[in-house]
Amino acid sequence: QVQLVQSGAEVKKPGASVKVSCKASGYTFTNYDITWVRQAPGQGLEWMGLISAYNGDTKYSQKVQGRVILTTDTSTTTAYMELRSLRSDDTAVYYCARDGSSGPDNWGQGTQVTVSS
Amino acid sequence: DIQMTQSPSSLSASVGDRVTITCRASQDISNYLAWFQQKSGKAPKSLIYAASRLQSGVPSKFSGSGSGTDFTLTISSLPPEDFATYYCQQYNSYPITFGQGTRLEIK
Numbered sequence: 001q002v003q004l005v006q007s008g009a010e011v012k013k014p015g016a017s018v019k020v021s022c023k024a025s026g027y028t029f030t031n032y033d034i035t036w037v038r039q040a041p042g043q044g045l046e047w048m049g050l051i052s053a054y055n056g057d058t059k060y061s062q063k064v065q066g067r068v069i070l071t072t073d074t075s076t077t078t079a080y081m082e083l084r085s086l087r088s089d090d091t092a093v094y095y096c097a098r099d100g101s102s103g104p105d106n107w108g109q110g111t112q113v114t115v116s117s
Numbered sequence: 118d119i120q121m122t123q124s125p126s127s128l129s130a131s132v133g134d135r136v137t138i139t140c141r142a143s144q145d146i147s148n149y150l151a152w153f154q155q156k157s158g159k160a161p162k163s164l165i166y167a168a169s170r171l172q173s174g175v176p177s178k179f180s181g182s183g184s185g186t187d188f189t190l191t192i193s194s195l196p197p198e199d200f201a202t203y204y205c206q207q208y209n210s211y212p213i214t215f216g217q218g219t220r221l222e223i224k
Contacts, residue, residue, distance in 0.1 A: 044218045047214065097163075103163065104163055
């Protein structure tokens with residue numbers, strides 16, 4: 001069965017970077033994109049960006065563009081989201097999701113990232 | 118950016134009720150509309166894509182309709198486990214955008 005397993009919770013200081021991983025299994029990794037979405041405490045869902053696991057093409061939200069880097073490692077079927085220059089308003093749960101012709105269909109369990117001095 | 122507006126923002130209903138949630142796009146998105154369910158503290162669950170197509174494994178009590186700018190999600194005969202927050206999302210163009218969510222509560 002399709003599974004996306006994310007890395008564990010992180011606590012970072014303002015200005016630092018964080019890298020969240022998303023290990024995919026149960027499907028052909030390169031046949032799908034990986035979408036990243038975050039959710040600040042008590043808030044709704046915010047799309048951050050998307051990466052093609054086939055060729056590495058990326059699309060980013062303007063809100064985080066310049067601070068976020070999405071990558072994939074096809075040898076380990078793992079996607080990564082790196083967010084730099086962290087601010088307090090980056091505190092959120094970060095989700096990865098498999099994204100194909102039917103949109104995001106399977107989601108990771110989420111990774112809590114807390115930015116605090 | 119395309120703005121997605123859901124209504125209502127919150128809704129109280131009883132077990133067994135039929136409920137409808139509306140999502141309006143600020144411009145034509147054809148049928149590039151998805152719906153998600155999120156329970157408290159959990160990851161979103163994908164329900165519907167292409168405005169009306171059920172994701173694999175999603176029961177037929179969920180249905181979606183609409184095209185262009187106006188869309189609806191209907192849940193027939195609400196069981197207790199479907200009290201959650203529901204989000205629409207447009208994927209017609211980047212940046213992909215979500216509605217603000219509709220919180221469905223037990224009356």
